[in-house]
Amino acid sequence: MSGDGNTHTYGTLVGSAMTDNGGGPGSRCSCKVGAAAGAYGLAGVHERLEERWHGDESVRDLAAWFNRELLRAALERTGTVPIDGEVDNLYRVLTDDGVDVGSRRRARQRLRDDGVTVEEVEDRFVSHQTLYRHLVNCLGATHEPDREGTEERVETWRDRIRSLRNRTVRVTERGVDQLSAADAVHVGSADVLVDISVLCEDCGEFSGIETFLDERGCACEQPSSPDE
Ligand SMILES: [Zn+2]
Numbered sequence: 340m341s342g343d344g345n346t347h348t349y350g351t352l353v354g355s356a357m358t359d360n361g362g363g364p365g366s367r368c369s370c371k372v373g374a375a376a377g378a379y380g381l382a383g384v385h386e387r388l389e390e391r392w393h394g395d396e397s398v399r400d401l402a403a404w405f406n407r408e409l410l411r412a413a414l415e416r417t418g419t420v421p422i423d424g425e426v427d428n429l430y431r432v433l434t435d436d437g438v439d440v441g442s443r444r445r446a447r448q449r450l451r452d453d454g455v456t457v458e459e460v461e462d463r464f465v466s467h468q469t470l471y472r473h474l475v476n477c478l479g480a481t482h483e484p485d486r487e488g489t490e491e492r493v494e495t496w497r498d499r500i501r502s503l504r505n506r507t508v509r510v511t512e513r514g515v516d517q518l519s520a521a522d523a524v525h526v527g528s529a530d531v532l533v534d535i536s537v538l539c540e541d542c543g544e545f546s547g548i549e550t551f552l553d554e555r556g557c558a559c560e561q562p563s564s565p566d567e
């Protein structure tokens with residue numbers, strides 16, 4: 340990226356604009372998220388956060404998304420037009436623990452050359468805990484795990500358990516075959532069966548895993564908030 344002659348002028352403007360926390364587009368509350376959104380003029384960011392959350396994005400991913408929006412805004416304010424994927428990559432280099440010190444130093448220097456006050460942007464980055472509090476306390480958002488997500492989870496586990504059972508059958512068959520061929524065991528035409536069942540010690544219901552999944556458990560009362 341080129342640092343052209345305008346860099347310093349823009350840099351100064353950015354510095355003064357960023358001390359102003361309130362009033363501008365994006366300001367809505369005074370928590371760290373609201374203050375950062377206000378300072379960088381991220382209009383509509385709160386609505387988008389809420390939408391994405393309801394779209395089942397994790398709060399951790401949302402915080403990273405928000406921080407990348409901050410970084411993008413900081414770059415754009417200096418007149419830099421980030422190329423595709425550049426902000427994502429910069430953010431990763433700045434924050435990922437696996438990145439080596441040299442790469443991080445170069446990325447920060449590059450941002451400085453572009454007129455970005457790196458420390459200021461980094462100070463604005465929010466944790467997923469902070470973002471969660473903003474969603475719940477400031478925006479009053481609530482998150483119900485949706486029906487579709489539950490369905491998907493059950494089917495994912497159904498597939499895993501099925502393939503585990505099939506593997507157990509195959510391995511056991513091989514064992515029986517080899518032992519039989521070595522005359523270590525004597526058996527006619529053998530079939531291996533693996534039944535996986537769940538017994539609830541509270542209500543005593545005993546069901547095959549397929550039934551258990553189909554009926555979403557046993558006769559016990561469903562807890563008010565299923566934990567994960
Ligand atoms: Zn807030």
Ligand SMILES: [Zn+2]
Nearest residue numbers: 539542557559
């Ligand atoms: Zn039960």
